[in-house]
Amino acid sequence: MLLEWLTEARWSPYxxxxxxxxxxxxxxxxxxxxxxxxxxFARMAGMLERLVRGRRALEKAYYREYxxxxxxxxxxxxxxxxxxxxxxxxxxxxxxxxxxxxxxxGFGPSGALRVGAAFAGGVLMGFGSRWxxxxxxxxxxxxxxxxxxxxxxxxxxxxxxxxxxxxLLFGLLG
Amino acid sequence: xRRAQGDxxxxxxxxxxxxxxxxxxxxxxxxxxxxQLLLTDWTVVKIMLSAVAVGxxxxxxxxxxxxxxxxxKPGSWGRNAVGGLIFGVxxxxxxYCPGTIAxxxxxxxxxxxxxxxxxxxxxxxxxxxxxxxxxxxxLQWGDFGDLTLPRLVGGHEWLVxxxxxxxxxxxxxxxxxxxx
Numbered sequence: 001m002l003l004e005w006l007t008e009a010r011w012s013p014y015x016x017x018x019x020x021x022x023x024x025x026x027x028x029x030x031x032x033x034x035x036x037x038x039x040x041f042a043r044m045a046g047m048l049e050r051l052v053r054g055r056r057a058l059e060k061a062y063y064r065e066y067x068x069x070x071x072x073x074x075x076x077x078x079x080x081x082x083x084x085x086x087x088x089x090x091x092x093x094x095x096x097x098x099x100x101x102x103x104x105x106g107f108g109p110s111g112a113l114r115v116g117a118a119f120a121g122g123v124l125m126g127f128g129s130r131w132x133x134x135x136x137x138x139x140x141x142x143x144x145x146x147x148x149x150x151x152x153x154x155x156x157x158x159x160x161x162x163x164x165x166x167x168l169l170f171g172l173l174g
Numbered sequence: 175x176r177r178a179q180g181d182x183x184x185x186x187x188x189x190x191x192x193x194x195x196x197x198x199x200x201x202x203x204x205x206x207x208x209x210q211l212l213l214t215d216w217t218v219v220k221i222m223l224s225a226v227a228v229g230x231x232x233x234x235x236x237x238x239x240x241x242x243x244x245x246x247k248p249g250s251w252g253r254n255a256v257g258g259l260i261f262g263v264x265x266x267x268x269x270y271c272p273g274t275i276a277x278x279x280x281x282x283x284x285x286x287x288x289x290x291x292x293x294x295x296x297x298x299x300x301x302x303x304x305x306x307x308x309x310x311x312x313l314q315w316g317d318f319g320d321l322t323l324p325r326l327v328g329g330h331e332w333l334v335x336x337x338x339x340x341x342x343x344x345x346x347x348x349x350x351x352x353x354x
Contacts, residue, residue: 008198013220014346016199020221021228023191028233028242031184035192037273038298045299061309062302072185077276079189080196084280087197098284100204100269115289121267122275122293123300128264129272130301131313132257133247136271139254140222143247145229147323147334150249154258155222158271159211161262166211169266 009091024142033072034146036138038129040077043068045126062130106174132157193277202277204269204285211266216354220346227342230335246322252315268293 024035046068049057057063088094098111107113129135132154134143140158143151193202199221200206209215236242265271268290270278275294278286323338324331 010200011195011198013199013217014224016195017221017224018228019195020192020225021230021232023188023195024225024229025232025236025242027188028244029236031181031188032243032245033185034245035188035273037271037276038294041272041294042298042302044295045302048295049299049302060302060305062305070182072181075182075185076189076192077273079186079191080193080273080276081280082186083190083193083195084197084202084277085193086190086280087194088202088281091198094282096282096284098288100208100283100285102205102208103269103285111285114285117267118269118285118289119293121264121269122290122295123297124264124293125261125268125272125290126264126294126297126299127301128257128259128261128297129294130257130298131308132254132261133249135261135273136222136265137273139247139258141225141229142245144222144226145233146244146246147230147331147338148246148249149318149321149323149326150247150254152323153249153251153254154261157255157258158262158265161259162211162265163213163262165263165266166208170208170212 007090007092009093020141021145024145031072034138034142035076036073036134036142037077037080038126038135038138039066040074041126042066042130043071043074106170192273193280196274196277197281202270202274202281202283204278204283207271207274208266208269216349220349223342223346227339231339234331234335246320248318248320250313250315250317252312252317256312264297 027033027035043066046057046063050068099109099114103114132139134151134154136158139151139154144155196202200217201221206215206217210218233242237244270286270290272294275286275290324334327334
């Protein structure tokens with residue numbers, strides 16, 4: 001029974017959502033930290049800059065505020081890779097795939113085009129998430145449940161920007 | 175030192191659970207996320223709103239009991255609206271967000287690993303590079319500090335939580351009713 005449940009490909013979005021809600025009680029109760037991800041990518045950037053430019057990189061104001069160290073959230077993000085892998089393997093949905101279906105239907109099978117778009121989108125997302133001081137989890141879930149005004153504005157703008165850009169992308173080019 | 179290591183282990187454990195849930199929800203998939211942005215698949219909104227509703231009730235209750243403290247992020251229009259819109263454009267091109275991309279990599283998405291991950295790290299480095307020039311400028315425009323909705327409307331927090339949860343439940347019921 002339990003095993004069957006764990007091997008299902010998809011759970012109800014409400015079960016998953018409620019589960020994430022309960023999980024966020026426990027991250028605050030146990031670790032005193034809200035769920036969030038994007039700071040980790042800033043720390044990774046700092047680690048890479050330190051590799052390339054040495055300790056001078058750490059003098060940057062941003063890396064003084066967010067030192068390039070492995071912290072709680074960094075481990076959270078690493079854990080997410082593992083957790084998703086376990087879930088995908090249990091249900092047999094793990095699949096190495098370069099070009100997703102919807103992209104394929106709109107823009108064809110070129111892997112280089114898809115990776116280029118993902119890279120460009122990633123640059124904007126990395127830049128925008130650090131500009132906004134949070135992402136879909138830090139603002140969209142954790143901040144929204146704390147009823148933070150900064151998080152509600154951010155989350156609404158993520159989707160306004162995302163919906164408009166997706167329609168332009170798939171409507172005009174796809 | 176011990177305490178710090180314990181923190182890291184908990185981070186990993188919570189991450190495994192979070193990634194597991196995201197993958198089971200389908201939101202580590204490009205098709206599901208882009209479907210939300212094209213308004214053809216409402217899974218992302220359903221998961222986020224139910225997480226926010228369940229989370230909101232619990233964390234406010236536990237805070238009143240003195241069991242936990244909040245970590246409200248201060249903000250401004252220049253920071254959150256401008257940054258949010260830039261994020262949104264990236265969201266549409268990439269089709270993952272900083273959290274779901276970690277899950278997508280775990281589930282085998284090579285576009286997330288080969289393109290998206292490098293892009294996000296570079297984007298964060300670019301922000302770090304321009305940060306001294308925007309910190310005291312655009313990031314301060316329309317600053318409102320660590321304002322919360324209960325303080326904004328000047329009411330007791332449960333006078334915001336109860337209507338907010340009710341609205342979320344109604345909205346989700348409407349989505350289901352519409353067959354979305």
